[in-house]
Amino acid sequence: MDMTKTVQITLYNQEKEEKRILLKLNSVGYGDEADQYCYSISQRIPLRDLMLDFIKRVGVTFNSVRFYYEDKPINPAFNAKCLNMKDGDTIAVSR
Amino acid sequence: MKNGLEVFDFKEEDEISELAADKYLSKLKSPNFDDAATLKCQFLECVARGAAVQRKGMDNIPCVDVDAIDGDYSFDGATTAASLGAVEKEFSKEGNTDLDVSPESKYTSSEQQPDLQNDIHEFELRDSFSEAPSPGKRQVNDSLSNSPLRIEPVDLASDANESMNERSPSSPASDIAADNVSLNGNMLDHCVGNIPVDNIDGTVVICLDYVLYQENCYTGVSAIFSPDGIKIECSTMSDHHGTFSFERGIDDIISIHCQWFQRVGYMTVNLKVLSKGAAEAESECKTSAIEELKFAVFDPRWSEKQEAITSLNVKYLAMWSTLFEAKIFLFLFSPLMEMDGDDSPVRESYFPNFDEPFEEVIYPKGDFDAVSISKRDVDLLQPETFINDTIIDFYTKYLKNQIQPEERQRFHFFNSFFFRKLADLDKDPSSISDGRAAFLRVHKWTRKLDIFGKDYIFIPVNFNLHWSLLVICHLGEVASFKDEDLVNLSKVPCVLHMDSIRGNHAG
Numbered sequence: 001m002d003m004t005k006t007v008q009i010t011l012y013n014q015e016k017e018e019k020r021i022l023l024k025l026n027s028v029g030y031g032d033e034a035d036q037y038c039y040s041i042s043q044r045i046p047l048r049d050l051m052l053d054f055i056k057r058v059g060v061t062f063n064s065v066r067f068y069y070e071d072k073p074i075n076p077a078f079n080a081k082c083l084n085m086k087d088g089d090t091i092a093v094s095r
Numbered sequence: 096m097k098n099g100l101e102v103f104d105f106k107e108e109d110e111i112s113e114l115a116a117d118k119y120l121s122k123l124k125s126p127n128f129d130d131a132a133t134l135k136c137q138f139l140e141c142v143a144r145g146a147a148v149q150r151k152g153m154d155n156i157p158c159v160d161v162d163a164i165d166g167d168y169s170f171d172g173a174t175t176a177a178s179l180g181a182v183e184k185e186f187s188k189e190g191n192t193d194l195d196v197s198p199e200s201k202y203t204s205s206e207q208q209p210d211l212q213n214d215i216h217e218f219e220l221r222d223s224f225s226e227a228p229s230p231g232k233r234q235v236n237d238s239l240s241n242s243p244l245r246i247e248p249v250d251l252a253s254d255a256n257e258s259m260n261e262r263s264p265s266s267p268a269s270d271i272a273a274d275n276v277s278l279n280g281n282m283l284d285h286c287v288g289n290i291p292v293d294n295i296d297g298t299v300v301i302c303l304d305y306v307l308y309q310e311n312c313y314t315g316v317s318a319i320f321s322p323d324g325i326k327i328e329c330s331t332m333s334d335h336h337g338t339f340s341f342e343r344g345i346d347d348i349i350s351i352h353c354q355w356f357q358r359v360g361y362m363t364v365n366l367k368v369l370s371k372g373a374a375e376a377e378s379e380c381k382t383s384a385i386e387e388l389k390f391a392v393f394d395p396r397w398s399e400k401q402e403a404i405t406s407l408n409v410k411y412l413a414m415w416s417t418l419f420e421a422k423i424f425l426f427l428f429s430p431l432m433e434m435d436g437d438d439s440p441v442r443e444s445y446f447p448n449f450d451e452p453f454e455e456v457i458y459p460k461g462d463f464d465a466v467s468i469s470k471r472d473v474d475l476l477q478p479e480t481f482i483n484d485t486i487i488d489f490y491t492k493y494l495k496n497q498i499q500p501e502e503r504q505r506f507h508f509f510n511s512f513f514f515r516k517l518a519d520l521d522k523d524p525s526s527i528s529d530g531r532a533a534f535l536r537v538h539k540w541t542r543k544l545d546i547f548g549k550d551y552i553f554i555p556v557n558f559n560l561h562w563s564l565l566v567i568c569h570l571g572e573v574a575s576f577k578d579e580d581l582v583n584l585s586k587v588p589c590v591l592h593m594d595s596i597r598g599n600h601a602g
Contacts (some may be wrong), residue, residue, distance in 0.1 A: 029515045063471055066484065068512050071540040072464040073488070094515055 005036055007057075011049050012042040019043060021080055021087040025054065027094075028068075033058055034093040041080060048076035050091075060095065068092040297322055299403045307389040308341060318390065322408040324348070325366070327390070341388065343368045350414045353401070362392040458489055459496060464510075466492055482562060484511040487555050505550040513537060514556045514565070547571040550586075563594035 012020060020040045027034040037057065039050050047067070051074075055062050067074040069083055069091055298321040306313040306327060319326040325348065328340035352365040366388040394400065405412040456468045472485040491508045498506060517537045546552065547570055554565040569586040 028512075028519055063469065066512065068516075071510065071513065071516075071537075073466070073510070073512070075465065075467065092512070092516065094512060 006038060007036055008038050008040060009053060009057075010040040011045055011053065012040075013045060017042075021085060021089075023050070023080070023085060024088070024090045025093050026090045028092045029094045043081040043085075044079050046077055046079050047074055047083075051076055054093070065093055065095040068094065297407060299400060299407065301392055301394070301400055303327070304391040304393050306341075309386070316390070320404045320407060320411070327388070345408055345410050348410075348414055351411070353415070362394065362397045364390050364392065366390070458492060481560065484557065487511045487557075487562060491553065491555060504548075507541075507544065507546065507549045507552045509540070509552070509554045511555045511557060513540065514554055514558075516540075518558075547574075556592075561594075561596060563592060563596075566591040566593065 008022075010020070012018070020042050022038055022040050024038045025034040034054070037054060039053075041047075041050055051062065051065075051067055055065060058065075069085065069089070074083070074091065298319050301318045301320070303316045303318055304314070306316045316327055319328075322345070324342065324344040324346075326340070326342040328342075347368050349367040350365075352367075354363045354365075368386050368388065392400075401415070405415055457465045458468065459465055466485060466489045468485055468489055472483060472489075474480070475482050475486060488510050491510065495503065495506070495508050517533050519533070519536060549571070550569055552567040552570060554567070556563045556565055567588075567590050569588045572586050572588040
């Protein structure tokens with residue numbers, strides 16, 4: 001996979017700044033449109049925000065994509081903290 | 096009149112026919128007697144009245160000669176109750192009816208019947224109630240108990256059924272009731288027509304679809320719940336088991352398990368009872384101390400009955416448990432997710448900002464990797480739509496949770512993402528065969544569990560728009576497996592591919 005261009009998006013809570021981690025997206029099972037995005041996200045922001053941001057950028061509906069962390073589907077209400085995500089971890093995106 | 100004198104031995108039946116007639120009377124007054132609910136209501140009202148009348152009648156000297164019109168009348172009342180209707184047939188054969196209407200036409204036109212006879216006979220019936228114990232009804236019992244009818248009960252029953260169906264298609268249970276009555280005169284004690292009797296002496300009668308007891312199946316049965324116990328009896332006409340009766344005191348009943356299929360108004364009941372005492376034990380029971388009896392009821396209004404039964408004696412309530420139809424059924428096919436009970440999936444809405452509001456169901460609730468199912472996912476269960484991964488994942492989870500906890504260790508369920516990740520098809524189709532690359536993609540998936548210790552591993556597969564299932568059996572045996580063991584080895588390691596469409600996956 002050649003690194004053509006990567007967009008980094010930052011999601012954070014303006015009122016309460018926290019430590020951010022970098023999460024990469026990885027397309028599984030289709031194209032590679034997700035591979036160009038990575039998110040710098042506050043640990044306590046629900047991953048729903050990431051998902052919603054992603055689907056808007058890619059132009060698909062929420063229900064047509066799936067997000068997995070390790071082998072588990074991501075509950076949109078959870079945040080990086082409660083999933084024990086580490087800096088540099090990958091979220092698999094599938095549809 | 097044949098056997099005119101014997102008539103007087105059947106006092107209970109007299110009472111019942113009185114009741115039936117009385118009920119009919121009240122029905123005539125109601126324009127809406129197709130409605131089972133109204134019927135029951137009216138009937139309950141008139142039970143007391145009927146009983147009173149009956150007592151009065153008993154005191155009088157019975158009159159033997161038959162007032163055919165009167166008799167006819169009471170029979171009409173019994174067109175609800177097939178048995179009495181059957182007797183009516185008998186009656187018209189004897190030519191006693193003044194109104195010469197053929198039985199068949201009466202059955203089928205029973206709705207018009209009241210119009211024809213109502214005015215004429217109402218007076219007479221009242222007369223006979225107040226002055227004499229209506230002879231016609233005694234005659235009914237007479238011919239019923241001396242039954243040439245018994246030879247042809249099936250026909251009669253089916254006749255009755257037809258008319259029943261015409262008149263009240265909404266209460267098929269009543270057909271069964273009717274059958275009972277026509278097949279067995281004694282049943283009249285307990286069943287009047289299609290109305291299960293909430294009797295004066297506090298019993299609830301239910302007419303059963305069938306009964307399974309000691310590996311025999313009985314039909315045309317009715318169960319009588321009383322405060323003291325339960326009694327089930329029938330006469331089996333079709334089988335060679337002979338008559339069947341089953342009676343237990345309430346203290347003998349261990350438990351009553353019901354499964355209620357709301358949609359079809361069907362109830363199956365599992366009854367566990369202690370075996371009966373020594374005397375009957377030889378003839379009736381087998382050696383085991385606990386017996387099981389199953390019966391099924393077709394009754395859309397079961398819940399009322401159940402309430403009535405449990406109110407008879409608090410002990411019923413204690414041993415009663417109702418299971419609603421399998422959750423998965425409700426769950427998958429009810430778009431509104433009408434769930435009750437404590438352990439049911441709970442609605443939670445996580446996406447308040449979405450353009451269309453929908454309800455999420457999280458299953459199993461509180462789990463780290465719970466599946467959340469939206470209305471949209473459920474809609475995919477409709478015909479001619481494609482099931483998505485959410486449904487598959489939900490169902491694997493559901494199945495997993497159905498397994499006994501101690502057994503659960505033996506199985507591993509991958510989610511639907513596993514195969515997709517493993518094959519990762521679109522990126523580079525040629526890499527499908529590259530086992531190592533595929534392995535590297537998923538090798539972390541099972542790092543926390545002993546995959547070789549599992550007896551069965553399930554992998555849902557979606558390929559080419561089609562779902563199938565891979566089952567890997569006894570993976571742990573591979574290491575020690577030798578070809579020569581094949582014959583005597585009980586655990587043969589293998590991979591099964593279960594596919595509803597014949598064909599194969601490239602993966």
